[in-house]
Amino acid sequence: MERAVSESASQRVNEPSRTVARGVECLVMKTPSNVFTRTDPNLHPVLEELKRREPIFHTREFGTSRTDFEKAVAPEYWEASASGRRYSREFILNELEKYPPVDAASAGWTSEDHAVRQLGPDTYLMTYTLRQLERVTRRATIWQRTPEGWRIVFHQGTIVSAEEDDAFPANWLESPPWRETAKNRE
Numbered sequence: 001m002e003r004a005v006s007e008s009a010s011q012r013v014n015e016p017s018r019t020v021a022r023g024v025e026c027l028v029m030k031t032p033s034n035v036f037t038r039t040d041p042n043l044h045p046v047l048e049e050l051k052r053r054e055p056i057f058h059t060r061e062f063g064t065s066r067t068d069f070e071k072a073v074a075p076e077y078w079e080a081s082a083s084g085r086r087y088s089r090e091f092i093l094n095e096l097e098k099y100p101p102v103d104a105a106s107a108g109w110t111s112e113d114h115a116v117r118q119l120g121p122d123t124y125l126m127t128y129t130l131r132q133l134e135r136v137t138r139r140a141t142i143w144q145r146t147p148e149g150w151r152i153v154f155h156q157g158t159i160v161s162a163e164e165d166d167a168f169p170a171n172w173l174e175s176p177p178w179r180e181t182a183k184n185r186e
Contacts, residue, residue: 046124050143054126070093074089
C-alpha cells in the first residue's frame, strides 16, 4: 500500500500547477532547479572567463573601443534582439561607434543563472538571465575560443514575460496556438 501512495505522490510532482504571472494565469511544471543552469564541472574555468565578458558590449572585459569590438566579434556574427529584429555585425559595430554602450555594472544591471555548454572543440554556448532594472531578458551567446582570444559568433536576447520556467498560459489548454496553425493549413 505504501508503494502505491509513493507512486501517486511522484505523479503529482510532474503535474502542472496554476499560478498568475504578470496578470496571466499560467500552468507551471515542476522542473529540477538546475536543468537550465547546470555546467559540467570541467567547464567552470570557461564559465568564469565568459561571465566576465557578459553582457556583451557592456563590460570592460569584452572591450571598450571599435577595435576591441572588431576583435571580439566574428566576421559571420549576427544577433536576434529581444524585439525579434536581426542585426548584422556591421550594423552593430556602426551603432556602437555612434552610441557607446553603457557599462552594465555602473547602470545597476545584474545577471544570474549562468551556464555554459560545450558545442564543439572550441565553441561554447553561454546562457544567463539579465536584469536591466525592470527589464528581464534571457540571453544566449555562442562563443568561440581562437588563438587571438574569445570572440562571439551569435547572440540572442529574449524578453521574459513570466518568471516561471516550463510555464505556458493556462488558456492554451483550451486552445493551443499550434492547433490553430494546423487548422489554418488544412
